[in-house]
Amino acid sequence: MIWSEQQRKIAAQYSSKDEVPVAERRYKCHSCHLIVDETPCPVCGEKNLEIMCPLDTCDCGHEISSTIEYCPLCGEPVCPECGSHDVVQISRVTGYLQDVSGWNAGKQQELKDRHRYSVV
Template sequence: MDWSPEQLKLVEKYHSLAEIPEKERRYKCHTCHFVVDETPCPHCGETALEIMCPLDHCDCHHSIVESIDYCPLCGHAVCPECGSHDVVQISRVTGYLQDVAGWNAGKQQELKDRVRYTVA
């Protein structure tokens, strides 16, 4: 993913999502699927909201891509073509396809650290 200079400035300014001041935070509500500026969610009252990465634009129009990139700020998987964080990453590790969202942190880090080769 080629991040813009403005996006890279955000990465330099904040080294993690927790460093973003509360007045600048936006949140994702996974109950009603809204992006909101406050917690609890004003639409459904959900209190367990995820801090939204400022590099996420929540709109990926790609259906399938061959590779995956990772956000330099939050570390989540992103679409390598548009940078959206709303992607489902699947992997074939033990003979079947599986969504990696349910993997533990160690297994997800192992996936990020893998070296990928292109067969010419």
Template sequence: MNWSPEQLELAAKYHSLDEIPKEKRRYKCHTCHCVVDETPCPNCGETSLEIMCPLDHCDCHHSIVEKIEYCPLCGHAICPECGSHDVVQISRVTGYLQDVAGWNAGKQQELKDRVRYSIV
């Protein structure tokens, strides 16, 4: 993963995003697509911002990867090549490709627990 020493230090220090002190938090605004240091968003005024994982760098240039990994801090899906959290994970369900973001927590955990085999 392409994580900086500062990011790794924060990840080792905190066990969840809620433990990060407000002065060290960064936020993702899904309205204007900016990363900001305060809430509400200074660009568009949006008040419901997502706390950004310190291991997320929002810059993945990989279009398709074969497998997915999960962030050790927040548990979200990440790109296995660069560590970016901005990935869309899809799965084939009864013949259709579907974004798994709309799945409930139990179904997402089931996806994480799947054992994958490869034929050599």
């Protein structure tokens, strides 16, 4: 992912998405699937909203990508082409594809630390 100058400044300004001032935060509502500027959600009233990373582009038109990158601010997986944080990362384990969001923290860190090679 090639981050823009503005995105690099944001990543340098904060060490986590929790440090973003409340007035500048955006939230993801997992009940009605909207992005809102306030909590609780003004549409459905949901109170447990996820703070969005300020580097999240929110819109990814890519269905499948063979690689994954990680956000320099929040560490979450992002689309390597557009920077959207709204991705599902899967991995092949003993012949089966599965979503890695259910893995424990140690196994997810092992996945991030893997070195990927391409045979030429």
